[in-house]
Structure formats: structure tokens, C-alpha cells
Amino acid sequence: MVIKNLENKVKLVTIICGFFLLGCILISVSSLWTARSMVVDAQQKVYVLDGNVPILVQRTTMEETLDVEAKSHVEMFHHYFFTLAPDDKYIKYTMEKAMYLVDETGLAQYNTLKEKGFYNNIMGTSAVFSIFCDSIQFDKGKMEFTYYGRQRIERRTSILTRELVTAGQLKQVPRTDNNPHGLLVVNWRTLLNKDIEQKTKNNY
Template identity: 55%
Template sequence: LESNFIMEAKAHIQLFHQYFFNLPPDNDYIKWTVGKAMYMADGTALKQKQALDENGFYSDIISSSAVCTIICDSIQFDEHTRRFNYFGTQIIKRRTRDLKRSMLTTGSVENVPRTQNNPHGLMITNWRTLENKDLDY
């Protein structure tokens, strides 16, 4: 059962990051997909979403017809503390140029009741970005 929990936790973490960071230049889709991510994490994810919104991140995606994707490189998960580190590569494709960034986020995972919007029955807590830096392409 413990190995199943680790697999489910990693799947939850990866899916959350896909919902949060895979973004096409479509406002309705961005609202839908980021909204799905909000069911999977606590208010720390909402704070990060609000900061991105205030900094014009989402409107910049739409106005520049950018496509953002994230590729999971690895997830370190400590089954005893339930803390994780997510290592990913974010690619932002714009008409003028592509940008590649390394991303490292951290947080914890807690059990919650399973729902249609949260089928893993897990909640990401204390989520924050530790690194989001440009890479040479």
C-alpha cells in the first residue's frame, strides 16, 4: 500500500503542475485548467496564481500567443514527511522566440476526501517555487 501511495502522490503532484503550467493562449482554457489545479492544492497555490495574474503573466500569454508547457524531470518524495521537490523544465514558445526555464517547486501532501475534482484524495500544501530561471536554449 505504501508504494501505491508514493505513486499516487507523485501522479497528483505531476498532474497539478500540468494543470497549473500547461497554458495555451486561450483565456477560457487558462481559467479552466488553473481552476482544476486549485482543487488539488491549498491557498498557497491560489496566492501564486494571484501573483502571476497581478504581474500580467496570463495576459502576456494571451496577447503574445505564447504556449507554455512543463515537462516533469523528476519528483523527489519523502514518504515519512510527505514533502516533495518537483523538478521540471518549462518551455514558453512565442512567435519571436522560445524561452526554456528550469523550475523547482516544493511542498507537502496531505490526505483529503476523494472527489470528482480531486480523485487522488490528496492536497498539496505549503507550495512554493524555489527556482524558475532561464536556461540557454
């Protein structure tokens, strides 16, 4: 009788220990899962300090912001490539900036213009070139863009406005300080570049 009671107590203790061990395992697994979820969620959040006040901003993936970043990249490239002043150091600076954003097709256009004396002519005539973006069409699926803009060329005696349309594709590359969007303009070409208005400046 005593042995039977002892066996029952051992079984009872074994069952209790088994349930206790199972409970510990479930609690540990759920704790690890919860902690992992909290870490992943925290990694998606970034706090920016506004003075001494932390402001929560949500992180986004490249795919979510591709349209905006692509258009910004295309506009930035055209700004550097087509904004010119009668200063050889400034031209060199803007061209170096532009070349980080485009493949060899941009360098080829730059070299062609340089060989034709285009940049020397800018300095000789004291011309100032400005670019204004009208719109950018971007096909996310094909990674193709079309840029529509106007170029303003101001010389000593006149102001010329030209219509500019270019096209190309974008390729994703690692982000760097010189290429913050992580995109590269490829197969870039000019579709249209024609005069639309010329005004004579009033000299007093």
C-alpha cells in the same frame, strides 16, 4: 435394576446430546468464520471486464500505493498550473483544475501572477507554455516533495526553456471526481525558476 438401567440410558442420551450440541456449535462457528474470511477475501478482489472476459485485479490500500499516487498528484497539479495557452477560457479551465489539487498557497501564486498581468501577456504575445517533469522526490515519512521540471515557452519569434524546481507537502483528503488521488498540495513554493536556453525561430 430397571431404574438403574433407565438412569444409565438417560445419562447416555444426555452425553450423546451434549456431544451432538457441541459438534453443532463447532460446525456453526467454523462455518461463520470461513464465510467471513471468504467475504473479506472477496472484498479485496475486483473484476474488470475486458470485452466479455472478466479479469481479476487486486485491491490495494492507500499506504501501499502512496508513493505512486503522490508523484502522480504532484505531476498532475504542475501540468494544470504551468500548461498555458493564449486562450482565457483555457487558462481559467486549467487553473480551476489546479486549484482543486492545492491549498491557498497555489491560489496566492495564481493571484500574484494575475495581478502582474502575466496571463494577459500570454494572450497578448500568443505564447504557449508547456511543462515537462524530469523527476519528483517524495519523502513518505514527512509527506514532503520536490518537483524538478522544465518549462517550454514558445512565442512567435523564440523558444525559451526554463528550469523549474518547486517544493511542498501533501495532505490526505477524501477522494473526489476533481481530486482522484485524495491528496492536497500544501505549503507550495517555487525554489528555482530560471532561463536555461533560448532559441530564435526561423521564420520563412
